[in-house]
Amino acid sequence: MDTTSFTKKTLGLETIEPALTPPLSAITQLPKKPKMSSGKSKTRKREIPEGLWTKCPKCSTMVFDKELDENLKVCPKCNHHFPIGSRERIHSLVETCTFEEMDAQMASVDVLGFKGVATYASKLAAYKKNNTFLKDAVVTGLCQIGAHRAALGVMDFGFLGGSMGSVVGEKLTRLIERATEKELPVIIISTSGGARMYEGMFSLMQMAKTCAALAYHAKKHLPYISVLTHPTTAGVMASYASVGDLILAEPAAMIGFAGPRVIKDTTQAELPPGFQTAEFLLDHGLIDAIVSRREMKQQLISYLDYLTHQKQQAIRKQAG
Numbered sequence: 608m609d610t611t612s613f614t615k616k617t618l619g620l621e622t623i624e625p626a627l628t629p630p631l632s633a634i635t636q637l638p639k640k641p642k643m644s645s646g647k648s649k650t651r652k653r654e655i656p657e658g659l660w661t662k663c664p665k666c667s668t669m670v671f672d673k674e675l676d677e678n679l680k681v682c683p684k685c686n687h688h689f690p691i692g693s694r695e696r697i698h699s700l701v702e703t704c705t706f707e708e709m710d711a712q713m714a715s716v717d718v719l720g721f722k723g724v725a726t727y728a729s730k731l732a733a734y735k736k737n738n739t740f741l742k743d744a745v746v747t748g749l750c751q752i753g754a755h756r757a758a759l760g761v762m763d764f765g766f767l768g769g770s771m772g773s774v775v776g777e778k779l780t781r782l783i784e785r786a787t788e789k790e791l792p793v794i795i796i797s798t799s800g801g802a803r804m805y806e807g808m809f810s811l812m813q814m815a816k817t818c819a820a821l822a823y824h825a826k827k828h829l830p831y832i833s834v835l836t837h838p839t840t841a842g843v844m845a846s847y848a849s850v851g852d853l854i855l856a857e858p859a860a861m862i863g864f865a866g867p868r869v870i871k872d873t874t875q876a877e878l879p880p881g882f883q884t885a886e887f888l889l890d891h892g893l894i895d896a897i898v899s900r901r902e903m904k905q906q907l908i909s910y911l912d913y914l915t916h917q918k919q920q921a922i923r924k925q926a927g
C-alpha cells in the first residue's frame with residue numbers, strides 16, 4: 608500500500624514539478640520579449656499616425672504629444688515652451704468649472720472693406736471655420752484662481768497672429784471695466800503680432816482705450832498682472848501688456864516693439880546677444896520675473912496673495 612501510495616506521490620510530484628518550473632524559464636524568457644517589439648517595429652513606421660510625436664525645435668527631442676499636453680506644452684527635456692491655445696491655458700490656470708466667459712459671441716466686422724492679397728472678410732471666415740472654439744484672438748472672463756476671484760484675459764496667437772483689432776480691444780476693455788466695478792484684480796496673458804492692420808485706425812485706437820480702462824482700474828488700487836508670452840510685440844506691447852503692476856514673462860519669450868531686423872536697419876548698429884528675449888528684458892529691468900508655464904498658476908496665486916494683502920492694509924490705514 609505504502610509503495611503504491613509512494614509511487615503515486617512521485618507521479619504527482621513529477622506532474623507538479625514541470626508546472627512549477629516554467630515561471631523560472633519564463634523569467635529567463637523575458638529578455639526575449641524585445642524580439643517581439645523589434646518585430647513590431649518593422650510595421651511601426653506605418654502604424655504611427657501623423658501628429659502623435661512633436662520634435663522639439665530647441666533640443667530636437669521627439670516628444671510624445673500626450674506627454675507634451677500633460678506637461679502644458681513644455682518640453683520635458685529642455686524646458687522649451689511650445690505655443691499653447693487660449694482654452695488650454697485657461698484650463699491650466701483657473702479652478703475647475705469657475706471660468707465665466709464674457710462676450711463669447713463678439714466677432715470682428717470688416718468695416719473698411721479691406722482688400723489686399725486676401726480680403727479681411729475671407730481671412731476672418733477662414734479662421735472662424737478652422738478654429739471652431741475661437742471667435743477672435745482673445746478669450747475673457749471672470750474666474751477663481753486659488754482663493755482669488757479675478758478677471759482673466761488670454762490671447763490666442765492661433766487667430767490671425769493674436770492681432771489686436773476692435774474685438775480684442777473691446778473685450779479686454781469690458782473685462783477691465785467689469786473688474787473695476789467688482790473690485791477684482793486683472794490678469795492679461797498676451798501673445799500678439801501687434802495691432803490688426805486690416806482694421807487700420809480702429810485697431811490703433813484699442814491701445815488708448817485699453818490703457819484708459821486700466822488707468823481707472825488702477826485708481827481703485829486694484830492689481831493688474833501682465834503676463835508676456837512668446838511673442839508679444841508691437842501695438843500690444845506698446846499698450847496694455849507693458850503697463851502691469853507686475854509684468855511676468857515666460858522663459859525665452861520674444862518681447863519687443865519693432866522686429867530686430869527693423870531695429871538693426873534703423874539704428875545701423877549690431878544688436879546685443881539675446882536682444883528682445885524675456886531674459887534680456889529682465890536683466891534690463893523691463894519685466895519683473897520670468898515664470899515657467901508649469902509654475903504660473905502657483906506664482907500668480909502668491910502674487911495675488913501679496914498684492915491684495917497690501918490693498919487690505921491700505922484700506923485699513925485709510926479707515927483708521
Ligand SMILES: [Zn+2]
Binds near residue numbers: 663664667683685686
Ligand atoms: Zn526640448
